[in-house]
Amino acid sequence: MAPQVCQLEGCGLPAHFDPQSGITHDFCGRTHAQLARQRPLRPPHGDCHTCKLDRCSKGVYFDRETGRVHDFCCRTHAMEAMAGGAHPRPNHTRAAPCGAPRCALPGCASERYYDEGTKRVHDYCGRTHAREAARRGLVPPSLAGIDDAGIEKIFGGRDGGYLISVLNADHPKVAGVKKQFVETWYHSARVPTVIRVLMIRNSRDVFNHYQAYAGAKGNVERRWHGTASECRFGIDLDQPPCTSPTCAVCSIVAESFSLSLAGTSSVGGQRRQLRYGQGLYFSKCSSKSNDYAEHSERATPTGTYRVMFLCKVALGSVHQTARPQIDDVNPILKQGYDSVVGLTTADGGTLNYEETVVYNEHAAIPSYLILYRLS
Template sequence: MSTTLPPMHAALSVLGTMAGQYLASQAQAVQAAAAQTNSLCDVCHAKPKYFDGTKTHSSCSKTCAAKMPNRGTTNNPPQKRKSTKPASQLCDYCHKQPKYNDGTTTHSFCGKTCAKNAKAAGIASAPAKSLKNGCLICGSPKKKGHFCSQTCHSKATKKAPVLLEVPQGHDTFGSVSDQFKASWRHQTSCPTVRRVYKVIGHPTSIAKYEAYRAQVEARGNFAATGRSPGNENRRWHGTTRECLLGDNGNSSLCSSQSCSAMWDPSFGAGIYTSSTSSKSNDYSNNVKPSKLKAVLLNKVVVGRGYKMMQDNTSLTAPPPGYDSVLAEVATGGSLNYDELVCYTENAIRPSYLVMYDA
């Protein structure tokens, strides 16, 4: 049986028609799939994009929106690179960018926009509470001390000696600043505290101080009378600052051997401190021009103090049976403000560097 084949052009025409129909159906399928894909979240690709009644967003939820890559789209503006700074140093509103520093003060927000948004939202004063007990390394909440964990404590001590800036909303900043104001007794207005730095001493140095404190406590048994071990107190010390340590967030110790802005155990016959911040201010000097002055707030093992009302420049040690000399103000005495003098460097360690208006 013979079969008559259609002409070549007819066959091609039929095949062309079939191919066109197939391609059209495939194109429709691709478009349908693309439309379905485009309606899904750009992050998880599983849930539909969120529509707020006016605008279709690129993600399905806030969770996926937070995972969006740092690129700009019509529905998602470019995201700023996340800061690696501790939470305590980030803007109190957006929590992404570092707080703005104007050269003297570190403000609560990164810029005017966040400051305005925070005020409008009525949360301008809330961040100070959230920072009240923040770890000085990571910003996480802590129960006591300056760190939230042994891990953060170890990070700090490995870099010792080092200064860690305390945020203005922190409880430690408030405690140090309040003591500075309360102990300003000169007949001048008390300057504003601008910055506070926690001094992290080397473990070996701290161990020597703690050993001396334990010895004094064993002799005097001060804790039994309700006082701190070794009769430890916080006292001010003013000195000359050759460098600009503490200015504008500068926490780098200089290499000068004569700069006393940080701890220098060579103070002559005695190491002088005072409970009066304004007296220590009299001894605070800058070699380089600065808008700020610096004093140290120290931990001092007072022990049993020998009280004196008159100067005695010949002393090189406290009288036998005493651990320090307490120079007190009295009628007919030679002192206008109190002084505490120790005669061993292990009796004192700097605890905070305080920067205030010059």
């Protein structure tokens, strides 16, 4: 199979492979990763508007997302004209503090607007981009209370109670999530490529319930969970979480897990037979959870994608079983056990791949949603 190539348009070099983690990255190196995050200028508006720099006759840059026709063909000519006094500087660059952060709208490299009167640095370069961010369902970093270093964008929840941050490739949390995905892909098929990692900050109620349970039971582990999706959240970078109560992915992000929905699928409303009773099912094997992510799959011109959760799960007291199925788990729970782990054949059990089941919906919360490419 041909090696994966750098995803920066125009670069044909092989993508960087880290032999220690076994991860194939999206780009050939950090330089091209950074260039890819800085959305390149789109084709200019046309010859009807020409660059205001005297010696340039190129068409001006037209921003299709905001509908704004700029005065110059590129940032270089804009800066040159302003430096020579031939063009006034925009308000948001006047007297801005040295090293002011960039506009929080993804793709904009302008500095954030600085209000000289209040000495406040805003989240965006101006009102146009603030309105565009709101239209996309994005939350300003200042309202989110999150340090936006290494974060591409932040989505707000259905009721504002939770947040989802799209992490840049160099965010410190990304490498560990990718490493766990690769190292726990035990099936014979090749390991898919993790394209994107989204970090979930649960609502206060969800987190408090989980924290109380985990504090009492302990034995917290990170486990994978695959499920169905009705929308393109996580796959389409401009798609915020949907509000459909039957979209499993968006409902879990918003409200965490529900025992009443265990075994159901948002596609067709069919209930699966549950191996170890009415519980919440996870696995330490990413390729096992991939089997349950089938109905999150979307085909695009660039490949076939799925999404999967990485969750914190408080296992408490674990009952390990070699049995392939348990019809009634109540006798086990009455003995003081909080979870059931089905053992693999390698460990003396009957399963090909491990399954972990908890029976309290406060025992688990989603921490990350990953987007990965199958082909």
